Amino acid sequence: xxxxxxxxxxxxxxxxxxxxxxxxxxxxxxxxxxxxxxxxxxxxxxxxxxxxxxxxxxxxxxxxxxxxxxxxxxxxxxxxxxxxxxxxxxxxxxxxxxxxxxxxxxxxxxxxxxxxxxxxxxxxxxxxxxxxxxxxxxxxxxxxxxxxxxxxxxxxxxxxxxxxxxxxxxxxxxxxxxxxxxxxxxxxxxxxxxxxxxxxxxxxxxxxxxxxxxxxxxxxxxxxxxxxxxxxxxxxxxxxxxxxxxxxxxxxxxxxxxxxxxxxxxxxxxxxxxxxxxxxxxxxxxxxxxxxxxxxxxxxxxxxxxxxxxxxxxxxxxxxxxxxxxxxxxxxxxxx
Amino acid sequence: xxxxxxxxxxxxxxxxxxxxxxxxxxxxxxxxxxxxxxxxxxxxxxxxxxxxxxxxxxxxxxxxxxxxxxxxxxxxxxxxxxxxxxxxxxxxxxxxxxxxxxxxxxxxxxxxxxxxxxxxxxxxxxxxx
Numbered sequence: 001x002x003x004x005x006x007x008x009x010x011x012x013x014x015x016x017x018x019x020x021x022x023x024x025x026x027x028x029x030x031x032x033x034x035x036x037x038x039x040x041x042x043x044x045x046x047x048x049x050x051x052x053x054x055x056x057x058x059x060x061x062x063x064x065x066x067x068x069x070x071x072x073x074x075x076x077x078x079x080x081x082x083x084x085x086x087x088x089x090x091x092x093x094x095x096x097x098x099x100x101x102x103x104x105x106x107x108x109x110x111x112x113x114x115x116x117x118x119x120x121x122x123x124x125x126x127x128x129x130x131x132x133x134x135x136x137x138x139x140x141x142x143x144x145x146x147x148x149x150x151x152x153x154x155x156x157x158x159x160x161x162x163x164x165x166x167x168x169x170x171x172x173x174x175x176x177x178x179x180x181x182x183x184x185x186x187x188x189x190x191x192x193x194x195x196x197x198x199x200x201x202x203x204x205x206x207x208x209x210x211x212x213x214x215x216x217x218x219x220x221x222x223x224x225x226x227x228x229x230x231x232x233x234x235x236x237x238x239x240x241x242x243x244x245x246x247x248x249x250x251x252x253x254x255x256x257x258x259x260x261x262x263x264x265x266x267x268x269x270x271x272x273x274x275x276x277x278x279x280x281x282x283x284x285x286x287x288x289x290x291x292x293x294x295x296x297x298x299x300x301x302x303x304x305x306x307x308x309x310x311x312x313x314x315x316x317x318x319x320x321x322x323x324x325x326x327x328x329x330x331x332x333x334x335x336x
Numbered sequence: 337x338x339x340x341x342x343x344x345x346x347x348x349x350x351x352x353x354x355x356x357x358x359x360x361x362x363x364x365x366x367x368x369x370x371x372x373x374x375x376x377x378x379x380x381x382x383x384x385x386x387x388x389x390x391x392x393x394x395x396x397x398x399x400x401x402x403x404x405x406x407x408x409x410x411x412x413x414x415x416x417x418x419x420x421x422x423x424x425x426x427x428x429x430x431x432x433x434x435x436x437x438x439x440x441x442x443x444x445x446x447x448x449x450x451x452x453x454x455x456x457x458x459x460x461x462x463x464x465x
Contacts, residue, residue, distance in 0.1 A: 033376055034442045041457075125399070125419045125440065194460045202456070211453075213460035219426070219433040221458055234459035242419065269459060 026187075026203035029053050035064045036169060038193025044180055045187040045203040052183035056176040056190070063172045066091065067164050069114060070123065080114070080161040085154055092152045094276075098167055101280035102144035105296065109284035110144050110255035112156075114163035122251045127242035129249060135258035142255055170279025173197035173231060177275075194239070197231035197275055207324070212307060215266040222267075223307065223315065223327035231275040235282035236267040252286050263289030264311050271321055272304035281306075290316060294334050301336055367449035370411050370429060372404065375442040384409050397441025404445065411445060413438065434458065 029049035031042045040060060042053045066088070068074050075087045087095070098111040115138045121127040130138075141159040148155050156162070164171075169192045177199045180188050188199040189208055198208045207228045211221035215238040225232060237250030237260065254261040268285035270278040281304060285293040290310060297306055297318050305320040315331040322333045368385035371378055374395060390407040392414065400417015413423040413436055423438040432453055435446035 032444070034439070038439060039437055039444070043456075121419075127419055189457050191457050194458070196457045196459050198457075208457070209455040211455035211458040213458055218460070219430055221455070224455055232459050236460060239460060240420070240422075267460070 031057055033057055035060050036068065036172065036193065037070065038169070040193070041191040042176070043189050044185045044199075046185060048184035049188070052180040052185040052188065055179045055183050059175050059179045060172050060192070063168070063175060067094070067168050067171075069161075069163050069165065076162055076164055079154055080163075082158065086152050087154055089152055092149055092154070094164060094167070094171055095147075095149050095154060095162070097171075097276050098162075098164055098280065099144055099147060099149065101167065101277060101284070104300070105281065105284035105288065107144060107255055108287040108292070109166055109280040110142060111162055111164060111166065112142050112144055112147060112160050113253055113255045114161040114165075115141055115159075116253055116255075116258050117163070117251070120249070120251075120253065121242075122240065127244070127249070129244055130258075139258050142258075166283050167276050167280045169193060169195045170231070170233065170275040170277070174275040195231065195233045195275075195279060198228060201228045212267070212269055215309065216313075222309065222313075222329055223325055223331075225271065225307070225321065226324040227271060227321075230271055230273050231278050232269060232271050233275075233278040233282045234267055234269040235286040237261075237286070238266070252283055254287050261287040263287060265289055265293075265308055266311055266313070267307075267309040268293070269307040270304050271306065274303065277304060297334065298336055306334075367447060368409075369448040371444075371446055371448045373444040373446070381448060382406055382411065384411060395441065395443055397438075397443065399438070399440030402438050402441055402443055412436070413443075413445070416441075 026045045027047060027049060029044050031053045033040050042056055044052045065071055066074055067076055069077050069080065071077055075091045078084045079087065102110050117123060119130045119134060119138055146156050146160050147162065173190055173192050173195055176190050177197060180199055186200045187203045190197050196210050202208055207226040210225045210227055210232045212223045212225060212234060214220050214222040215236050218238065235252060237252060241248050241250035250260045252261050253259065265286050268282050270282045270285065272278045285306060285308065290308060293306065293308060301318065301320060305318045307325065308316045313329055315327055315329050316334050317325055317331060318334045319336065369381055369383045372380045379395065380393065387406055387408045390405065393404045393406060395402045395404065402413050402423060403415045405412055405414040410428045412428040416424050416438060418440045423436050426436045429436055429445060435444050437444050
């Protein structure tokens with residue numbers, strides 16, 4: 001009888017284990033908040049996750065206050081208003097990076113496009129199509145070559161205005177990951193308004209799966225990318241736009257023409273371990289179009305990979321990540 | 337007690353546990369409860385499976401009003417005071433789909449129990465500029 005009771009207990013314990021094992025995930029902490037004019041979603045795993053996320057939120061809010069053109073007290077807003085010519089070392093370093101990305105992309109990303117974007121109403125939300133003469137006038141003040149940074153001193157002609165919005169979220173995700181790491185987190189994924197950045201691998205050691213949003217239906221995706229320790233940033237005209245007289249105008253302007261970039265790209269995704277570069281490049285690739293994007297990648301294939309969708313819904317992916325990507329669409333691999 | 341009785345009890349227990357193991361997570365995933373949040377604060381939860389008539393709820397913010405339409409099994413933003421209309425264009429909240437977000441009014445409408453998706457994160461959602 002005692003033997004039978006023993007067997008019963010062992011069975012009962014086994015059954016309990018079987019029932020309980022579906023809840024055995026690693027500890028997960030999440031946070032959602034609004035900053036930088038968009039929504040931030042942070043997820044971290046492990047016992048330090050909650051503390052890491054709190055620190056990351058504080059860091060993102062600090063950068064929002066430091067860099068936002070919408071905040072009149074930010075260093076960038078004060079530079080643009082001509083109230084100062086010197087900035088903190090951190091802002092100066094970021095400005096130098098913005099100029100470097102502008103140079104690398106031959107101005108397809110341009111950190112001085114702010115007055116134009118503003119004239120189209122993309123900052124205020126009061127959308128309008130500016131007169132051709134107004135665009136012509138504003139274009140005279142646009143051009144990253146007009147800006148120089150020497151130490152912490154910034155010089156640029158009156159009328160030229162800077163905006164780090166095109167790389168600000170990339171910098172924020174890089175800093176958020178740094179803060180999470182300092183807090184002892186080894187596995188985390190953040191979405192800063194759709195800019196995805198992963199710290200390490202998933203808690204079980206596997207890669208993260210990042211869905212690339214479908215420009216035709218933003219509630220779904222056109223491909224899945226397996227990645228780890230990298231950021232995945234997508235730019236597309238479908239993300240912010242308005243319609244007037246039957247025509248669609250989106251928020252990514254061609255710094256050369258002053259009008260929405262119309263290069264035949266619907267969606268440009270950059271995958272890289274450099275969040276700042278990825279943020280600036282995704283905009284630039286959308287502006288420059290397929291041929292120039294391919295040429296730029298061939299010169300810099302050690303720095304980034306890309307996934308482009310053209311207006312005929314064909315997908316182009318660079319060979320560095322093509323094995324990690326699945327899509328049901330027609331897909332061509334771009335090789336060095 | 338007879339051996340046969342024990343075997344029956346074990347078999348029954350095993351079946352119950354296996355059923356719970358297979359079906360419980362799926363039941364939890366496909367909840368019908370939706371949360372309406374503003375600036376991180378939960379304003380209201382709605383169980384869409386228990387809605388019998390169409391009603392509206394208005395949420396105000398710096399960009400004017402969002403009129404949320406709650407109907408049997410469905411929720412969407414019917415109108416919004418901002419120029420973007422992103423939340424209106426989003427359409428109804430789909431099972432396992434992206435949340436409805438109004439950036440200017442910091443409004444988020446999402447499933448209380450997020451369904452298991454094939455991915456960990458999606459790019460491009462609600463990117464600002």
